[in-house]
Amino acid sequence: MSSYSQPARRRHLGDKRLIQMFIIPTVVLLILMNVFPLIYSLYLSFTEYSAINPTPPQWVGLDNYKKVLSDNLYWHNFAVTGRYALISVSLQMIVGFGLAMLLKEKFKGSGLLTTLILVPMMLSPAVVGAFWKNIFNPSFGIFDQFLGYSDPNTAPEWLGDPDLALWAVVIVDVWMWSPFVMLLSLAGLSAIPDYLYEAAAIDRASAWFQFRRITLPQVMPLLLIAVLFRTIEAFKQFDLVMGLTGGGPSLLQGTQAVNVTETVSVKLFRLAMPPQAQTGLSSAMAYVVLVIIIAISNLYIRALNKVREG
């Protein structure tokens, strides 16, 4: 009897054991891959340390943070990123939402057109950067020709002109990610009940009034989510910049030269990786970026909650 019941008990795991079996590996992985690096890099941000050097980290207190927050070059990187995020995300909202408004009514071929519009966001940013670099080339690229410049000597150098380079990155980012905003907007638009528009039409409300009082408020939560996602991504912008401009061109501002498209992520990469390999300093900069992203995300989430409550 006992020899029969023993294997039966082994086959049936208790709920508690089952939960542990599923959760423990996840928690262990989370601690190893996320929590530990987060805490360790926080510690490193208070040290002078290079990962490619066997010298152990030397405690320097807040020196790294002081350097990041007091050096003009770092502020320049934050300013570039902020400017880029503001312009790029705003344009993505306008273009993406505009496309969604145009495509919300079904017509012949609208499905195919929607799919084609979504193609850019499915491409690798490194590949997009590489081929847009050719598109912007004043000698043989089609962008200047599209704008009506047939002579490469008078055509704008989008990636080499300090006044245009950031705009070039913005153009590519908008081309690539407006479809994402369009997709979210379409989801929002399709969820608006028809009876709201029917009621407005009975009341002879104008199209503008319907847009302002029905469409926009109904889509707003999804638009804010799109803004949140795109802003976070814009603050992390790296691939496109490296592929298009490498952070350049440089420009003399007063007595100091600055890289006009060098975002914080590009700067962070250069600080952290060889040949600079300033692990401590780059960790401090990463934490400053993290705090900024958390602060901005909180603002958006509060706005989102207000819209939902209102």
Place this chain on the structure above:
Amino acid sequence: MLKKTFSVVVLIALLSIAFTSNFAATPRPVQAQGVSELTIWWAEWDPANYLQQIGNEYEAETGIKVTVVQEPWASYYNKVGAEWAVQGDSFDMVVGDSQWVGQAVEAGHYVDLTAFLNDNGITETVTPATLQYYGEYPTGSGTYYAYPTEGDANGWAYRKDLFEDPDNMAAFEAEYGYPLAIPETWEQLRDIAKFFTRPDDGLYGVGIYTQVDYDAITMGFENIMFSYGADWKDADNNVLGVVNSPEAVAALELYGELYDYAPPGTDNAFFAEMNNVFINGQAAMIMNYFAFFPSLDNPDINPYSDSTGYFPMPTGPTGGRFAALGGQGISVNSYISDERKQASLDFIKWFATPEVQARWAAIGGYTCNIEVLESEAFLTQTPYNAAFAETMTFVKDFWNIPQFGLLLEPAQRYLHAYVVGGEGTAQAALDGMAFEMDEILIAEGVISE
């Protein structure tokens, strides 16, 4: 059951400790025995394929398999750096950039090869400049950490059909008062670049490095800077008054002027862009590392291959002549076992023999071996080998101290701001660069305030 398992684990652990302690207590002669394969890390490009061929021949001779692991240039340094960070043994040897030497040596990543190279007479077989820049650290110490493997430096490719065209020759001589030929001075090169800049025909005089990412514009500029008598530092590592000296300013002004004669769109250009503007007929002359000239000699790639010539760097106003060093030396990883270190040294010793170096050069590698460089077979093997052999006698490099990456960043930024950004003066750009470099050197303790 658990107790039994635990006892077995403890027993195995104790036995392992006893076993390894016994071996550790008895010093063993270092031999390469037991090593059946070696791994070399290098960037992904043709010379690495050539080294794999050499490795295959080594396997045929010795039975030891050699694998050359290639990583794209853009991520190569990062990959090696990550391996250094964990003091890893994923590679036995690494073909590292000349500028890495100080960083790798100070951190203990490379094995000291001084005795090995001296005892085997290898130091005498390579050109002094390559031994100094690829292997020696600190400079002038006579201590070596790499065997010069792929010699490389900047040189020039030019369109012979344009240079030898009678109409061009007559027009040039009428305008500048001397014959159109391979430029002997930087001023002549500037004149020729200006002469061939004909935007209406889609032709421009010159292609020069401008890339801001890593070190391209700095390498391009230092060709002129060194030749003009300027330098990155003085004997005491001071930069103020050195990198912004009148000679350096004149050199930067000339580099900026050359950019005026470059094809549109070469505002962030490195080796690939140089070859591209040459192949598509946009540039009469381009600067590039010799390692990238083989594709210009290929008629399937370069429609002007039959009329493409090559020449070394011109001289500066006082006769100074230097070329920015490229290329790499092979070093042994200090984190591998003694047996693997010995096996790696055995490979380098074999690789450094004149016969293998001749073979290395024959399949496309840029040897640094004096005997091979001077041989008629090498000089006539390709249209660019003669220029390469001449260049390897006057190469010069950027800083190679561990802080070189910190110094490279402002150099790239200020040079690009003046040459491509086009605002301010060369003096202002170099003053700013000197100031930032001085601050870095003081902060890093290289010089005192």
